Amino acid sequence: MSPEAADGTRSGRRNDPDRRDRIIDACLDVIAESGVAGASHRRIAAAAGVPLGSMTYHFDGIDDLLRQAFTRFSTMISTRFEERLAAASDLESARAAVVEIIREDVFGSTREFVLSHELYTLAAREPAYRALTTAWMQRSRAALERHFDVDTARLLDAMIEGISIHRALDEQVRDEAEIAVAVERITTP
The missing domain is CATH 1.10.357.10 (Tetracycline Repressor, domain 2)
Known part of the structure; x- marks a missing residue:
């Protein structure tokens, strides 16, 4: 086992198990502030404090994210x-x-x-x-x-x-x- 795997990190970065939930919560915050029309990947990622790439890693697109946020x-x-x-x-x-x-x-x-x-x-x-x-x-x-x-x-x-x-x-x-x-x-x- 590598030292990174032993301390819960990969490539020197900390594991972020709550990232997906933070993105969904941030999506709802952005919608509440700017409407669905203002809910872009970039704006939601910034509100969640995550890299833009996290959006496509966790969701199949903006529609998938919106459905999951509204389901929550x-x-x-x-x-x-x-x-x-x-x-x-x-x-x-x-x-x-x-x-x-x-x-x-x-x-x-x-x-x-x-x-x-x-x-x-x-x-x-x-x-x-x-x-x-x-x-x-x-x-x-x-x-x-x-x-x-x-x-x-x-x-x-x-x-x-x-x-x-x-x-x-x-x-x-x-x-x-x-x-x-x-x-x-x-x-x-």
Whole structure:
């Protein structure tokens, strides 16, 4: 065994086992800042602090990197959504969980809003990304269906998405108490 192999290096360079993950995280950061249109290999490599060659070593191209980054993002959001609803034990706590999802998760981060809508834009044009958003919606609805019937779950999911758009684009500030009213109206038979 060479001395380099013994100390975890190759050609005198340290092994970087987290490089691929850093690139994916940097890709999401670049998209949040500059949009998908601004997400180039060069810009993402600089944001990740890695050599440009790492991009083609770890990914089959920018499309592969974008798909993997958006998969990570949608999985993270879906997991948080599922965890909030899994903690609910009855109708009232399920309603409160939906309100919390909207207030804390949907309204909580401009970065996540931008990433979501960048993904939606790609999904509107590209079937591979549509598969990601479809899987995301299915997970959201399945989590909602733990507490609500199928039709109500679909309405709540659509309301959550719609209210995020209104919150981001409407210049009129709305009272957050409206969220609880909307959730109650949708979930009352």
